Amino acid sequence: MLELKNLHAEVEGEGIEILKGVNLKVNKGEIHAIMGPNGSGKSTLAKVIAGHPEYEVTGGDIIYKGESILEMDPDERAHAGVFLAFQYPVEVPGVTNTTLLRESYNTIAASRGREELDPLEFDDYIREKLDLVEMNPDFLERSVNTGFSGGEKKRNEIFQMAVLQPTLSLLDETDSGLDIDALRIVSEGINKLHGEEDAVVLITHYQRLLNYIVPDYVHVMLGGRIVKSGGKELAFELEEKGYDWLESLAKVNGEAK
Amino acid sequence: MANLTKAEPSILHNLAKHAPEGNSVSWSEIRGKNLKALNQTAFPHKKIEEWRFTDLKPVERTAFVPLNEAGTLPAADIEKYFIPESDRSRLVFINGSFQENYSSIGGLGKGVTVGNLNGFTNNSTVAEYFDKLVNYEDDVFTQFNGLMFEDGAFIHLEKGAKAEAPIQILNLYTDSAKPFVATPRMLVVAEEKSDVTIIEDHIGLSQNTYLTVPVCEVKVKKGAHIHHVRIQRDSINALHISRPIAYVEKNSEYHSYTITLGAKLSRNEPRVVQEDEEVDFTLDGLVLIDGEQIADTHSVMDHRFSHANSHQLHKVVVNGSAHSIFNGKIFVRRDAQKIDSFQENRNLLLSIDGLVNTKPQLEIFADDVLCSHGATIGQLDPEEVFYLQSRGMTEEKAKEVLTYAFALETIENVKVDSVHKLLIEEVYRYTKANTESKVTA
Ligand SMILES: Nc1ncnc2c1ncn2[C@@H]1O[C@H](COP(=O)(O)OP(=O)(O)O)[C@@H](O)[C@H]1O
Ligand SMILES: [Mg+2]
Numbered sequence A: 001m002l003e004l005k006n007l008h009a010e011v012e013g014e015g016i017e018i019l020k021g022v023n024l025k026v027n028k029g030e031i032h033a034i035m036g037p038n039g040s041g042k043s044t045l046a047k048v049i050a051g052h053p054e055y056e057v058t059g060g061d062i063i064y065k066g067e068s069i070l071e072m073d074p075d076e077r078a079h080a081g082v083f084l085a086f087q088y089p090v091e092v093p094g095v096t097n098t099t100l101l102r103e104s105y106n107t108i109a110a111s112r113g114r115e116e117l118d119p120l121e122f123d124d125y126i127r128e129k130l131d132l133v134e135m136n137p138d139f140l141e142r143s144v145n146t147g148f149s150g151g152e153k154k155r156n157e158i159f160q161m162a163v164l165q166p167t168l169s170l171l172d173e174t175d176s177g178l179d180i181d182a183l184r185i186v187s188e189g190i191n192k193l194h195g196e197e198d199a200v201v202l203i204t205h206y207q208r209l210l211n212y213i214v215p216d217y218v219h220v221m222l223g224g225r226i227v228k229s230g231g232k233e234l235a236f237e238l239e240e241k242g243y244d245w246l247e248s249l250a251k252v253n254g255e256a257k
Numbered sequence B: 001m002a003n004l005t006k007a008e009p010s011i012l013h014n015l016a017k018h019a020p021e022g023n024s025v026s027w028s029e030i031r032g033k034n035l036k037a038l039n040q041t042a043f044p045h046k047k048i049e050e051w052r053f054t055d056l057k058p059v060e061r062t063a064f065v066p067l068n069e070a071g072t073l074p075a076a077d078i079e080k081y082f083i084p085e086s087d088r089s090r091l092v093f094i095n096g097s098f099q100e101n102y103s104s105i106g107g108l109g110k111g112v113t114v115g116n117l118n119g120f121t122n123n124s125t126v127a128e129y130f131d132k133l134v135n136y137e138d139d140v141f142t143q144f145n146g147l148m149f150e151d152g153a154f155i156h157l158e159k160g161a162k163a164e165a166p167i168q169i170l171n172l173y174t175d176s177a178k179p180f181v182a183t184p185r186m187l188v189v190a191e192e193k194s195d196v197t198i199i200e201d202h203i204g205l206s207q208n209t210y211l212t213v214p215v216c217e218v219k220v221k222k223g224a225h226i227h228h229v230r231i232q233r234d235s236i237n238a239l240h241i242s243r244p245i246a247y248v249e250k251n252s253e254y255h256s257y258t259i260t261l262g263a264k265l266s267r268n269e270p271r272v273v274q275e276d277e278e279v280d281f282t283l284d285g286l287v288l289i290d291g292e293q294i295a296d297t298h299s300v301m302d303h304r305f306s307h308a309n310s311h312q313l314h315k316v317v318v319n320g321s322a323h324s325i326f327n328g329k330i331f332v333r334r335d336a337q338k339i340d341s342f343q344e345n346r347n348l349l350l351s352i353d354g355l356v357n358t359k360p361q362l363e364i365f366a367d368d369v370l371c372s373h374g375a376t377i378g379q380l381d382p383e384e385v386f387y388l389q390s391r392g393m394t395e396e397k398a399k400e401v402l403t404y405a406f407a408l409e410t411i412e413n414v415k416v417d418s419v420h421k422l423l424i425e426e427v428y429r430y431t432k433a434n435t436e437s438k439v440t441a
Helices: A042-050 A074-079 A097-111 A119-132 A137-141 A150-164 A180-193 A233-241 A244-250 B011-018 B025-039 B124-129 B140-148 B382-390 B395-411 B417-440
Strands: A002-011 A016-026 A031-035 A055-064 A082-085 A092-096 A168-172 A199-203 A217-222 A225-230 B090-094 B112-116 B153-157 B167-173 B180-182 B185-190 B195-204 B210-212 B215-220 B225-233 B239-248 B253-260 B265-268 B271-274 B279-289 B294-303 B308-318 B323-332 B339-349 B355-364 B369-378
Touching: A002 A042, A016 A042, A016 A055, A016 A225, A031 A233, A042 A055, A042 A074, A042 A082, A042 A168, A042 A199, A074 A082, A074 A097, A074 B382, A082 A150, A092 A097, A092 B382, A092 B395, A097 A119, A097 A137, A097 A150, A097 B395, A119 A137, A119 A150, A119 A180, A137 A150, A150 A168, A150 A180, A168 A180, A217 A233, A217 A244, A225 A233, A225 A244, B011 B025, B011 B140, B025 B140, B090 B112, B124 B185, B140 B215, B140 B239, B153 B195, B167 B210, B185 B195, B185 B225, B215 B225, B215 B253, B225 B239, B225 B417, B239 B253, B239 B279, B253 B265, B253 B294, B253 B395, B271 B279, B279 B294, B279 B323, B279 B395, B279 B417, B294 B308, B294 B339, B308 B323, B308 B355, B308 B395, B323 B339, B323 B369, B339 B355, B339 B395, B355 B369, B382 B395, B395 B417
Parallel strands: A031 A199, A031 A217, A082 A168, A168 A199, B090 B167, B153 B185, B167 B195, B180 B210, B185 B215, B195 B225, B210 B239, B215 B239, B225 B253, B239 B265, B239 B271, B253 B279, B265 B294, B271 B294, B279 B308, B294 B323, B308 B339, B323 B355, B339 B369
Antiparallel strands: A002 A016, A002 A055, A217 A225, B112 B153
8 A cells, every 4th residue: 555665855945854764564454553752753754645845755765556656746646545634734714614525525536436426415425424523514614624623623634534535544643632532533433434445544642542543553753764663562662661762773774673 | 275286287187178068057066176176186196105106107198088089889798797686776887878778777666766867967965965075185086087977876765765676886898999088976875774785897898998987975874874896897908096985974884895806007995984973884805916907905994983893804816917005094083982993904926926015004093992904915825735735636726726715705795696606706717717827837
């Protein structure tokens, strides 16, 4: 599904290298968790995979479904099934949730050869997805994320994921800002959406989320590299010991697995 | 105040000799007064503060001829500009001349008078207010209109009268062999507790050069309500200089929405003057310009008494090498307390060559006043563009959606359905044309 090969990326035009050789392999049907302290490059990694123009890939490759996607625009990646749930979802005043989702759903559907839905069909479809994250239908007619609380924004991201049915979901700190009930609802939603044909990459720095969504693999990111990978028990170890014991690994060149 | 020396004659001064005859004593008096004032008023230039950013050379240097020498072409397909809600409440003017055959009145219910001003020379309301409300300092354009006007829209609502349908004032400008000047005129008097919605539309049917100088006088008496939509869709080579002024009495409301899409050069000077306490008024604007267009709004909201709510949201989208100018004056006089005034000018600059000048101007002499005001100039936010792209929209589509969303806010309050819809289409056409031009660029 996804393979990152020695991926290097820097802030476009500023020469600040943030990703310093990331290697990662995600197969379909799997859930991966990427953990790591603030500033280690987790969000940057997610944005680079989604194609954010602020970052320039200076080395390595991103292979998705067997092909390099480095030359693809963000919308083309979305069409191919890549979805990023933002750590800080953007407010888009004046564009309603429904407008955004209908536009997105139909362009993605068209590019994947799925049937487009007319407004009525779309309405039925979307309401079913609302239930999945227990979101109030009032949110449909509100401007995207505008004036939403932190938790509502996160829930809205998962709602969009439900509507767009991606094959690779990158969920960046989706758990932060959610209270315990919301966390449970959102996690259950994600579990229902995940199946044999898609993969999920969870980015988090709390072990809390992993009580609800059980990862197949856990990776630790430090200083722009993945310094350690393991099974779900690695998350417990991190919870107990923090990240300090791994600092030395961050300094090793190349693969740190 | 006008100095008594004779002004250096401009093209407008030169056209003055073609002024129509007055068809009544009062009309002749009005023309006489304006001719005298015009002869003593100089044509404005860039050294005057109020005209610092707007160069009137396109007006000065065009060889305008009197309408009957311009070789105007007939108008075709006029019906497509009729709004269905005003099926029986519509006045049509072509190049400023009233068109009885295209107009339709009688669908407004009791107590509402609508017609060509020219037929109301002896009307007491007209005698009381016509050309008396207009108040622009040493302004050749209002003087010129006051001298040259022939036809115009007259709307009068008796006490308690509620217009049953919106009134459409349709001003069409046709193609012509030579550039001409039109002087549309409006007088609206809403007596106590009356209510009316007015859709004033200016449409250029071709791409020719003409100058239109609409003057509109509005009197909103005690407890009356007026909703006034003004659409400027003039020819891309037209010059449009408009002076709409409204006076609001106790407990009255005046809400105006001006949409500026056309003309090579436009200068809009809406004014609202408060005449008593407890009033509520709006002077919103939406400007969508491109190419070489220049759109200038100089507004005045004059708070003279206590307890006023006023609102001005002026949104502008600039593309190409277009230029927007905004000067929003808010006066709060010494005895005007408990004023709640909102003013915001937001500019979206889509191109490198576009230009925006903005100057909110608050002159507040009272102390118990809540006045929020601000001006912003910005590009589309790249994070918003990326967010939409990550949801599958192309970059062009994302920009189009964001521009569209930016513009839409100002027309949300237009309450006539078909007009709201046509404005949405105009906004859509603008954003679409823009993103397409950028793709090919
Ligand atoms: N556009 C940018 N310009 C400058 N520095 C950046 C930019 N984006 C990210 N960084 C820096 O890169 C590092 C990694 O950031 P980020 O990926 O957000 O970390 P995480 O998500 O793991 O907390 C931080 O030091 C951050 O300040
Ligand atoms: Mg982060």
